[in-house]
Amino acid sequence: MTVSLPEQQLAPVGAPAAPARLSIDDKLAYCRALAGSGMLPRQYRNQPANLLYAVEYAGSLGLHPMVAITGIHVIDGKPSASSALISALVRRAGHKLRVKGDTTAAVAQIIRADDDDWVFEVRFTIEDARRAGLLGKDVWKRYPAAMLKARAISAVARDACEEALLGVHYTPEELDAVVDQEGHPVYIAGEMQRDHVEQPSAGPHRDFVAEAEQAPDAAGVRAVWEEAKAAGAPQDYLALLAAIGRDKPGARVAEPQPAEDVVEAEPVEDAAVSDAQLAADTAAARKEMYDAAQAAGLDAEEADEAFRTAHGCAAAVATVEQLRAQTVDLREAAGGAA
Incomplete structure (x- = not known):
């Protein structure tokens, strides 16, 4: 049986979507047929x-x-989109979006279709990124101009025309995913995404990830990791190999050691893996903060507003230290209320 979905046009926001002529069963049959494609993103x-x-x-x-x-x-149950797709949604709604920037700052402006006398503007600088603890991320080191523009675009879109985003409020990077230069996730919620990781410059037929996946144990993965590093593999790619090694038999759990006893860092301690661990720590700290807010009688929106008032930035872009400090304050407030 051949199953096809009805064509959907990019209708203006507010216009009814194309009618769903297919039943759920027919759509699921379509999805089953498509799921076998090797060209799909990994999560599909x-x-x-x-x-x-x-x-x-x-x-x-x-x-x-x-x-x-x-x-x-x-990501963690929240839909996110690249800054390019957010830009498309804004422009599709009829609003004007202007963006400019370099490696030091980016400025994004939106002029609404229904209020062309007012310009919404967000400026995001490298100093803002430093205060938010972003500059340690590999993608920020390598593509600062692109990341600054992405932050400015998503922020001004939330301010100017949230209705055009239809629930897609943040980019993956703002939700603590490790991303590539185009904003595609490389690391989400403890899982490395192979599809968008830049390949090393070794021979075109050398697939280090496939070799690591086929290795019988962690020692075999480490050997592959060392060869990939020697071939010039970027940090995100090495992090992906290290993540594979942690799931193999014989993987060791790194324990704190005196400095004089440390001879060589394990791949799992590579800078990119540290970035991934930081992302996981930040997500855990954010969850603790929201749990503490709930205990203090605040819903998620109120918690976000309280955080912004206290720290001058959104919880979605906060550092671990900021989130933990807010958690302490909220727990004290909850204890006082009790």
């Missing part, structure tokens, strides 16, 4: 239920399913 391969989620979400946005499959990433 052999996952027809995940594909069905993307198809349904695309319908709610008035997008073609493939736009959602390739451009929207669900």
Whole structure:
């Protein structure tokens, strides 16, 4: 049986989406047929239920399913999109978006279609990134101009026309995913995403990731890791290899050692893996903060507003230290209220 989805046009925001002529069963059959494609992002391969989620979400946005499959990433239950897709949603709604910047700062402006007398503007500087603890991330070191523009675009879109985003409020990087220069996630919630990791400059037929996956134990993965490093593999790629090694038999758990006893760092202590660990720590600290806010009688929106008032930035871009400090304050408030 051949199953096809109805064509969906990029209708203006507010216009009804193309009618869903297919039943859920037919859509699921479509997703099962598509799930076997090796060209899909990793989170959708052999996952027809995940594909069905993307198809349904695309319908709610008035997008073609493939736009959602390739451009929207669900992180900890929250949909996120690249700054390019956020820009497209803003412009599709009829608003004007202007962006400029360099490696020191980026400025994004939006002029709403229904209020052209007012300009919404957000400026995000390298100093803002430093205060937010972002400059230690590999992608910020390598592509500061692109990351500054992405931050400015998403921030001004939230301020000026949140209704055009239809629930996609943040980029993956703002939700603590480790991303490549185009904003595609490399690391999400403890899982390395192979698809968008830059390959090393060794021979075109050398696939270090495949070799690591086939290695029988952690020692074998370490040997592959060392060869990849010698071949000039970038930090994100080495982090992916290290993540594979941690799941292999014989993987060692790093323990604190005196400085004089440290001879050589394990791959899991590589800078990129440290970035990934920082992302995981930040996500855990943010969850603790929201739990403390709930205990203090605040909902998520109130918690966000309280955090912004106290620290001058959104919780989504906060450092671990800021989140923990807020958690302490909230717990004290909850104790006082009790």
